Amino acid sequence: MSNFQITEKFISIEDVVHKVIRPEAGAINTFIGTVRELTDGKRTLYLTYEAYASMAEKMMARIGTEIEEKWPDAKVAITHRVGRLEISDVAVVLAVSTPHRADAYEASRYAIERIKQMVPIWKKEHWDTGEEWIGNQQGTKAYALGSKTKEDLHG
């Protein structure tokens, strides 16, 4: 079972955590992203997530590699769900284990920020008033070509 997965099914938090449990670790940090009902005063009815699944898994694995380079004793697992998600459903679960807690906190934050920057997954908001694909990564403009360097993309 890969540590980096796109799935159409319910994500078991326990399963993701289990992938990083090991004797060397004294800390595991998880990040769980859930579907929020209210954004800027607008009421979301449900979300649809779509992914370029094969590339998304590859890019999530790359985030794992980046983390292992920055925090050499870290181990990472990430699962992201696609399809229709209702309010409060779990969209993403990531877990990082490290020997000591400070690294686990830092690395888990790093992982979710990188997901939002460069993993090809898209979210469509559905409201009473309509629907829209959202591109909300840090500085959507960064995705206009040329403003992001190869180094940014390839870590």
Added chain:
Amino acid sequence: MVNVLLFAQFQEAAGRETVEIEAAGQSVAHVKSVLKENYNLQDLDQAMTSINEEYVDMDTILNDGDTVAFIPPVSGG
């Protein structure tokens, strides 16, 4: 032939998931202009591009059999 993948708003605008284009030896920028012209995809300038699942620049040259994807601003998490 080059296989082009479209996702999210691009897929909806074009009304299809894939496009086959004769573009071996051409740049990614060329493919982008073909798509803009033929498939109602005016927002492609907001996209990043990948070839065979790796991000590339617009001036990268395509080989026969490559898979190109235009990646709209991502919003996972």
